[in-house]
Amino acid sequence: MFLTDKGNHPDISLKVCGYSRMLEIISSKWTVLVFYALENGSARYGEMGRRIEGISKKMLTQTLRQLERDGLVMRHLTPTIPPRVDYSLTPLGESLLKPMQELKKWTIDHYSDVEQARDHYDQSAVSQDFAENE
Amino acid sequence: MFLTDKGNHPDISLKVCGYSRMLEIISSKWTVLVFYALENGSARYGEMGRRIEGISKKMLTQTLRQLERDGLVMRHLTPTIPPRVDYSLTPLGESLLKPMQELKKWTIDHYSDVEQARDHYDQSAVSQDFAENE
DNA sequence: CCGTATCCTCCCGGATACTG
DNA sequence: CAGTATCCGGGAGGATACGG
Numbered sequence: 252m253f254l255t256d257k258g259n260h261p262d263i264s265l266k267v268c269g270y271s272r273m274l275e276i277i278s279s280k281w282t283v284l285v286f287y288a289l290e291n292g293s294a295r296y297g298e299m300g301r302r303i304e305g306i307s308k309k310m311l312t313q314t315l316r317q318l319e320r321d322g323l324v325m326r327h328l329t330p331t332i333p334p335r336v337d338y339s340l341t342p343l344g345e346s347l348l349k350p351m352q353e354l355k356k357w358t359i360d361h362y363s364d365v366e367q368a369r370d371h372y373d374q375s376a377v378s379q380d381f382a383e384n385e
Numbered sequence: 386m387f388l389t390d391k392g393n394h395p396d397i398s399l400k401v402c403g404y405s406r407m408l409e410i411i412s413s414k415w416t417v418l419v420f421y422a423l424e425n426g427s428a429r430y431g432e433m434g435r436r437i438e439g440i441s442k443k444m445l446t447q448t449l450r451q452l453e454r455d456g457l458v459m460r461h462l463t464p465t466i467p468p469r470v471d472y473s474l475t476p477l478g479e480s481l482l483k484p485m486q487e488l489k490k491w492t493i494d495h496y497s498d499v500e501q502a503r504d505h506y507d508q509s510a511v512s513q514d515f516a517e518n519e
Numbered sequence: 520c521c522g523t524a525t526c527c528t529c530c531c532g533g534a535t536a537c538t539g
Numbered sequence: 540c541a542g543t544a545t546c547c548g549g550g551a552g553g554a555t556a557c558g559g
Contacts, residue, residue, distance in 0.1 A: 430521060466520090
């Protein structure tokens with residue numbers, strides 16, 4: 252880690268940065284996919300498990316609990332046998348939709364640019380490696 | 386993992402989901418903090434290391450390389466001795482600023498709601514634990 | 520000053536088995 | 540159906556030392 256020399260205090264701290272708090276809430280891929288699965292209304296537990304490719308029960312439950320704890324998702328239990336559990340976005344969760352969708356739009360609009368940049372970067376990397384081995 | 390039963394294909398895949406691609410680019414805390422450090426213009430390597438609390442050289446370099454590879458950040462080397470290296474956002478990187486700031490604004494506006502929800506959730510959790518041990 | 524290389528630890532998350 | 544409990548391997552990332 253960099254040493255903080257006399258009086259030169261860091262001004263970007265994880266604790267107070269708005270961006271960090273943002274990531275604290277939505278930075279996991281499962282969190283976002285689960286959130287995404289609820290964009291168009293409520294869904295049952297098993298249903299979500301089937302719709303979200305590759306998620307395990309453990310992560311589905313854990314992710315839903317976290318979203319619930321943060322007040323973004325509601326859990327509704329119907330105590331039949333077998334039980335039925337539905338999840339849906341809270342008003343707070345819905346308020347997050349718009350900025351999230353803006354960011355999704357940016358990604359869709361610019362992902363090809365990112366891919367192109369990666370190709371270009373990797374290309375120069377290999378040609379440099381090649382030059383070294385001459 | 387949930388089994389994909391006959392014909393019931395999952396419709397939310399990591400590979401094609403816009404949100405996932407978004408996280409692919411900005412989901413790490415260091416990535417976001419480094420990006421943040423460049424919001425108001427270019428900065429030198431060491432300067433960023435001092436400003437971003439807790440980051441190690443390894444992660445700073447790794448993060449900058451990734452942002453550079455994705456075409457969001459530019460690296461400018463001045464080959465003096467000792468060398469001087471400045472980093473800045475590319476136009477693509479700048480285009481990401483707006484949606485990111487929207488999300489940051491949401492976080493600032495609603496973080497207290499999230500904290501309140503957490504308190505409430507944790508509160509009910511402990512009172513439940515308490516009830517169990519009666 | 521601006522990195523890279525190496526080692527080593529910790530914890531995330533998958534697999535599996537069990538329960539109301 | 541909707542979870543919980545336990546075990547465990549791999550990779551992210553910190554600490555440290557070295558290099559141009």
